[in-house]
Amino acid sequence: MFRTALRNVLAHKARLLMTVLAVMLGVAFVSGTLVFTDTFGSAYKNKSAKSFDHVSVAIKPDGGSRDDGQEAKQPDRLTDSLLTRAGKLPGATSALGSVSGFTALADKDGKLVGGEWGTTGANYFPGKDGKDPRYDFAEGAAPKSAGDIALDSRTADRTGYKVGDTVRYSTDGPVKTAKVSGIFDTDDGSVVAGGSLVVFDNDTARKVLGKSEYDEIDVKAAAGTSETTLKGAVEKILPKDTEAETGASLKDEQDRMIEQNTSSMSQVLLIFAGIALFVGIFIIANTFTMLVAQRTKELALMRAVGASRRQVTRSVLIEAFIVGLVAAVAGFALGIGVAVGLESLMNAGGASLPDGPLVIGPTTIVTALIIGVVVTMLAAWLPGRRAAKIPPVAAMNSVHASPTMRGLVVRNTIGSLLVALGAVMLFMEDNYVKSGGAATILVGVIVLTPLLSRPFIAGSGPLLKPFGVTGKLARLNSVRNPRRTASTASALMIGLTLITAMTVVAVSMGSAINKMATDSLKADYAVSMANFQPLTPKVHDKLAELPEVEASSALRTTWGEADGRDTRISGVDPKAFDKLVGLDFTSGSAAALKGDSALVDKETADAKGLKAGDTVTVKFDDDRTTRLKVAGVYKANEMIDGLFTPTPIVTPHLSKVQDQQVLLKMKDGASGKAEDAIVKALGDNPAIKIQDKDDISNEVGGAINMLLNMLYGLLAMAILVAVLGVINTLAMSVFERKHEIGMLRAIGLDRAKIKQMVRLESVVISLFGAVLGVGLGLFLGWVAGDSISGTVSTYSMEVPVGRILIFLAIAGVVGVLAAVWPARSAARLNPLQAIKSE
Structure with missing residues (x-):
C-alpha cells in the first residue's frame, strides 16, 4: 500500500502542485513568524544584557506615577544624600544616580527626531574615573555645562549632526539651544528601537527634566562581594517607599518583558498564519476528494482483490503525509526568507531593529514539519474515509462516485443547528459569548455553503444569459458538484469575511471619533x-x-x-x-x-x-x-x-x-x-x-487605517491561498471533464468559447464566495459594533459601500485570473483524444 501511495503521488504530482503551494505558504508564514520573533527577542536580550553591566543593586521608588505625569506632593526619596550613603556601603565600589525624561530634539529641518514616544533625555553621571559606564564616546567628550549636550551615534547619523553643531531641544515647552559636545554609543533599548537619546551633565539634566530626585540609584559591587550580600546592605539604608533589586533580577525582568512583547507580536502573526492554513484545508480536502473520485475504479479494484477499508484510507493518508512533508520542508525554507523580509520591512518602516544572527530553534523546525504534515493529513482523512466506504461493485459501475443525498442532508442539518446556536448566543449579554456566537454562525455558514450555492448560482442566470451557451454551461458546471463549489468558495469567503468586518468597524470607529471631536470641542x-x-x-x-x-x-x-x-x-x-x-x-x-x-x-x-x-x-x-x-x-x-x-x-x-x-x-x-x-x-x-478638530480626528483615524492596512497585508496570504484553491479546483475539474469538453469541441464549440466557459465558471464561484464573505463580514461588523457602541457613545455602524464594491470587483478579477491556466488547458485538449473512453 505504501508503494501504491508513492506511485500515486508521483503520477499526480502536477495536480497536487496547488495543494503543495497552499500548505507551503501557510507553513512559511508560521515558521517565518517563529524565526523572526526568536531572532528579534534574542537580539534584544543580547543588547539589554550589556546595559546592566554597571548594576549590582538598583534602588528604585516602590510604585510608579500617574500616566498623565502628575503626582501628589510627597517627600523626596532617591536623594544625593542616599546616593552618597549607598556608595560608601561595605562591598560597594560606586553608586550612580540616573534620571531620564522626554526630550524633543529637532533635526536640521526643525522636525521632531525619534518619534513622539522615543525621544529621551538623560544625565551623564561620572564616576571616580570621570566616566559614565552607560555611554561609550566615539567622538568628542561628555557634556560639562548647561550649554552642552551629547547625542547617541544613531541619532547623529540620522540627523547629520556633528560635534560642535548647535541643536534645538525642548523638555516641557520652551525651546532651548545647546552645542553637541560629543557622540556616544549606547545599548539603550529605546535608541536601538529607533528612538533618540540626548545626554546632559547631571545638574542640567535634573533641572531641565524637572527631577528633584533620581529615578534610580545603581550601586556597583566590589570584587568578591555578591549581589545578594550588597542588596542586604542596601536594604538597611532604604527610605520609605523604595525597594532594592539585584542586577540579575532586573535583567531577568527585562528578559521576561521582551519575551512578553515578542510573544504578543508572535501571537498576532500566528493568528493570520492559522487563517491561511485553515483556508488551505479547503483546498487540500478538495484536491483529495477529486483525486479519489478520479481513481474510484482503481480503489474498487484494490478492494476487490483483498484490500480492506482501513488500508484504502491509509493509502490516501500516506499520500497526504508525503505531500505534507514536502510542502512543510519547502515552507520552512521559504519561512526563513519571510523572517528576513519581515525584519527588512520593519527596518524600512523606521523600527531600527537590533542586529543579531538569525535564530532557528529546533522547536521552530519541529513545529513547521508537524503543522504541514498534520494539516494535510487531517484535510485528506475525510475524502479517504469516504472513498473506502464505496462498495467495490458500485464503484466499478461508474467512473465517478456521486455524492449521496443523505450526506448533504446531514451536512445541512448540522449547519442549520450551528447557525441557530450562534444566533441564540448573540442575544447574551457577555461580549465573549457574543463573539463565540458570531464565530459559530461563521462555521455554520461554511457548513451550509453547498445548500446556499444553488440559489446564488441560479440567480446568476440572467447575468450569464448574454454569453449564450457558454454562460449556461458555466452555470450548470458550477452547481454540478455543490460540495466542490462550496469548498472553493469558502476559501475565498473566509478572507473577505474578515476583511469586510474589519473595514466596517474601522470606518465606523473613525466616523465616531470625528463626531465626538466635532461635538465635544468648541475650541479651534x-x-x-x-x-x-x-x-x-x-x-x-x-x-x-x-x-x-x-x-x-x-x-x-x-x-x-x-x-x-x-x-x-x-x-x-x-x-x-x-x-x-x-x-x-x-x-x-x-x-x-x-x-x-x-x-x-x-x-x-x-x-x-x-x-x-x-x-x-x-x-x-x-x-x-x-x-x-x-x-x-x-x-x-x-x-x-x-x-x-x-x-x-x-x-x-x-x-x-x-x-x-x-x-x-x-x-x-x-x-x-x-x-x-x-x-x-x-x-x-x-x-x-x-x-485642530480635523487633526485630532485624523490622528485616531490614521492609527486605525494604519492598523487596517497591516491587517489587509496579513490577510492577503489567506486570499492568495484561496486563489490557488480556485485554480486547483478548475484545473482538476477540467481534467475530470475532458471527455465532455472533447465532445463540446467535436460538435462545434471553438477554443475561445471553451476558454470563456471556464472563465465564467471561475467568476461565478469567486463571486459566490465574495458575496457570501461580504454578507458575513457586514454581519460580524454589526455584532462587533453592537459591543463597541456600549462604550463609545457616538458609534454607529457605517457601511463603506465604495470599499465593498472594490472587494467584489477584486473577486471578479480573481476569478478571471485564476481561470487563465485551466481555461488554456481546456482549450488545448485534442477533441479526438479527449473523446476516447478512459
Whole structure:
C-alpha cells in the first residue's frame, strides 16, 4: 500500500502542485513568524544584557506615577544624600544616580527626531574615573555645562549632526539651544528601537527634566562581594517607599518583558498564519476528494482483490503525509526568507531593529514539519474515509462516485443547528459569548455553503444569459458538484469575511471619533506635548497673550476621588471653559462653574445620586480633601470625562505645576494664519503638537487605517491561498471533464468559447464566495459594533459601500485570473483524444 501511495503521488504530482503551494505558504508564514520573533527577542536580550553591566543593586521608588505625569506632593526619596550613603556601603565600589525624561530634539529641518514616544533625555553621571559606564564616546567628550549636550551615534547619523553643531531641544515647552559636545554609543533599548537619546551633565539634566530626585540609584559591587550580600546592605539604608533589586533580577525582568512583547507580536502573526492554513484545508480536502473520485475504479479494484477499508484510507493518508512533508520542508525554507523580509520591512518602516544572527530553534523546525504534515493529513482523512466506504461493485459501475443525498442532508442539518446556536448566543449579554456566537454562525455558514450555492448560482442566470451557451454551461458546471463549489468558495469567503468586518468597524470607529471631536470641542486648537506629557504653564501664558486668541484655558490635571469614586480632576479657567468645550448637561450648566464648584460626569453623579446644587467631597492624591458645589452634571465620552473645577482648586495639590493641554478659541476661527501665529509664539517648538478638530480626528483615524492596512497585508496570504484553491479546483475539474469538453469541441464549440466557459465558471464561484464573505463580514461588523457602541457613545455602524464594491470587483478579477491556466488547458485538449473512453 505504501508503494501504491508513492506511485500515486508521483503520477499526480502536477495536480497536487496547488495543494503543495497552499500548505507551503501557510507553513512559511508560521515558521517565518517563529524565526523572526526568536531572532528579534534574542537580539534584544543580547543588547539589554550589556546595559546592566554597571548594576549590582538598583534602588528604585516602590510604585510608579500617574500616566498623565502628575503626582501628589510627597517627600523626596532617591536623594544625593542616599546616593552618597549607598556608595560608601561595605562591598560597594560606586553608586550612580540616573534620571531620564522626554526630550524633543529637532533635526536640521526643525522636525521632531525619534518619534513622539522615543525621544529621551538623560544625565551623564561620572564616576571616580570621570566616566559614565552607560555611554561609550566615539567622538568628542561628555557634556560639562548647561550649554552642552551629547547625542547617541544613531541619532547623529540620522540627523547629520556633528560635534560642535548647535541643536534645538525642548523638555516641557520652551525651546532651548545647546552645542553637541560629543557622540556616544549606547545599548539603550529605546535608541536601538529607533528612538533618540540626548545626554546632559547631571545638574542640567535634573533641572531641565524637572527631577528633584533620581529615578534610580545603581550601586556597583566590589570584587568578591555578591549581589545578594550588597542588596542586604542596601536594604538597611532604604527610605520609605523604595525597594532594592539585584542586577540579575532586573535583567531577568527585562528578559521576561521582551519575551512578553515578542510573544504578543508572535501571537498576532500566528493568528493570520492559522487563517491561511485553515483556508488551505479547503483546498487540500478538495484536491483529495477529486483525486479519489478520479481513481474510484482503481480503489474498487484494490478492494476487490483483498484490500480492506482501513488500508484504502491509509493509502490516501500516506499520500497526504508525503505531500505534507514536502510542502512543510519547502515552507520552512521559504519561512526563513519571510523572517528576513519581515525584519527588512520593519527596518524600512523606521523600527531600527537590533542586529543579531538569525535564530532557528529546533522547536521552530519541529513545529513547521508537524503543522504541514498534520494539516494535510487531517484535510485528506475525510475524502479517504469516504472513498473506502464505496462498495467495490458500485464503484466499478461508474467512473465517478456521486455524492449521496443523505450526506448533504446531514451536512445541512448540522449547519442549520450551528447557525441557530450562534444566533441564540448573540442575544447574551457577555461580549465573549457574543463573539463565540458570531464565530459559530461563521462555521455554520461554511457548513451550509453547498445548500446556499444553488440559489446564488441560479440567480446568476440572467447575468450569464448574454454569453449564450457558454454562460449556461458555466452555470450548470458550477452547481454540478455543490460540495466542490462550496469548498472553493469558502476559501475565498473566509478572507473577505474578515476583511469586510474589519473595514466596517474601522470606518465606523473613525466616523465616531470625528463626531465626538466635532461635538465635544468648541475650541479651534488643542496644544499639547508631542508625547502627551505635561506642558509648562509658560506655554498657556504665551498663547493667552496672542491678539488672535479669543478665549483660552489650560487643563491642569491630577487624580483623586469624588465621594469615594476614582476620577480625573481637571483645573480649568471657568470664564473661558464654556467657549472651548461642548458638554451635554443633564442638570446645571458650565456658566455656574465658579469659586468652589465643579462639573461632574453623569456616571459619577448617578453612582452617588448627585445633581446640580449638591455638594461633592473631593479627595486629592495628597490625601487632602475639599468640598465643592456641583455646578452641573454632564454626559462624558472618550475625549472628555472626569471632574472639572477652577484651576486654583487643583494647583495646591500638585507636586509640580504643569498643564496637560491648552485649548484655544481664535477670533477668526482655525486658519493657516492663526496656526502660524501659535507656532511662532512657541518658538517653532518640535516638542509641541498643535491640532485642530480635523487633526485630532485624523490622528485616531490614521492609527486605525494604519492598523487596517497591516491587517489587509496579513490577510492577503489567506486570499492568495484561496486563489490557488480556485485554480486547483478548475484545473482538476477540467481534467475530470475532458471527455465532455472533447465532445463540446467535436460538435462545434471553438477554443475561445471553451476558454470563456471556464472563465465564467471561475467568476461565478469567486463571486459566490465574495458575496457570501461580504454578507458575513457586514454581519460580524454589526455584532462587533453592537459591543463597541456600549462604550463609545457616538458609534454607529457605517457601511463603506465604495470599499465593498472594490472587494467584489477584486473577486471578479480573481476569478478571471485564476481561470487563465485551466481555461488554456481546456482549450488545448485534442477533441479526438479527449473523446476516447478512459
